[in-house]
Amino acid sequence: AQSVAQPEDQVNVAEGNPLTVKCTYSVSGNPYLFWYVQYPNRGLQFLLKYITGDNLVKGSYGFEAEFNKSQTSFHLKKPSALVSDSALYFCAVSFTGGGNKLTFGTGTQLKVEL
Amino acid sequence: GAGVSQSPSNKVTEKGKDVELRCDPISGHTALYWYRQSLGQGLEFLIYFQGNSAPDKSGLPSDRFSAERTGGSVSTLTIQRTQQEDSAVYLCASSSGPTRSSYEQYFGPGTRLTVT
Numbered sequence: 001a002q003s004v005a006q007p008e009d010q011v012n013v014a015e016g017n018p019l020t021v022k023c024t025y026s027v028s029g030n031p032y033l034f035w036y037v038q039y040p041n042r043g044l045q046f047l048l049k050y051i052t053g054d055n056l057v058k059g060s061y062g063f064e065a066e067f068n069k070s071q072t073s074f075h076l077k078k079p080s081a082l083v084s085d086s087a088l089y090f091c092a093v094s095f096t097g098g099g100n101k102l103t104f105g106t107g108t109q110l111k112v113e114l
Numbered sequence: 115g116a117g118v119s120q121s122p123s124n125k126v127t128e129k130g131k132d133v134e135l136r137c138d139p140i141s142g143h144t145a146l147y148w149y150r151q152s153l154g155q156g157l158e159f160l161i162y163f164q165g166n167s168a169p170d171k172s173g174l175p176s177d178r179f180s181a182e183r184t185g186g187s188v189s190t191l192t193i194q195r196t197q198q199e200d201s202a203v204y205l206c207a208s209s210s211g212p213t214r215s216s217y218e219q220y221f222g223p224g225t226r227l228t229v230t
Contacts, residue, residue: 034218036221041223042223043118043205043221043222043223043224044205044207044221045221046218046219046220046221049218090157092157100145100147100162100164100170100209100217101147101159101162101170101172101173102147102149102157102159102219103159104156104157105156106156107156107157
């Protein structure tokens, strides 16, 4: 079975500082990893994905994520946080042979303060 | 272009009633998914349609839940004899491409279902 862990319920960071939102995963095949963001009363918005190739992937709004196979991690990062980045972030995984359904982590609330 | 749309945006129903939730995927997307988001269970997969293939129903929590997709486009999720534990936000998503799980899914705004 596949699973995703987001160990932090909430991350607080000052505007202008770098941010990291952690994600680890467990799958039985090659993983496909995704990050989504959810603003209040909105659906999920796709940020970025790792399928294969370069371990550092870049996505929307200046976000990037690093795939680390040995640590089974896919942490989300941004060099300089903005107050407007405050939202709920979800990591998700699917894998080859596992069907197309996504398994999500429990979400991390990011709060960026002035 | 237009994204995934869902209706209604909010639905309040009495326990024991049936409800229907509608999803219009992005035009041309062959895959359609339903998920449920609730405080206690987080985001859960419910059902997945891909083209004319038999749907993957492995996430449906009980036989009170069913879904259909007509003409390869619009989908309806039906919950019969609703229970209070069915209260949640029901999210629909679609993706392009064949049966490859590497394609990102695009989500609608959701339907908030409240069972009283």
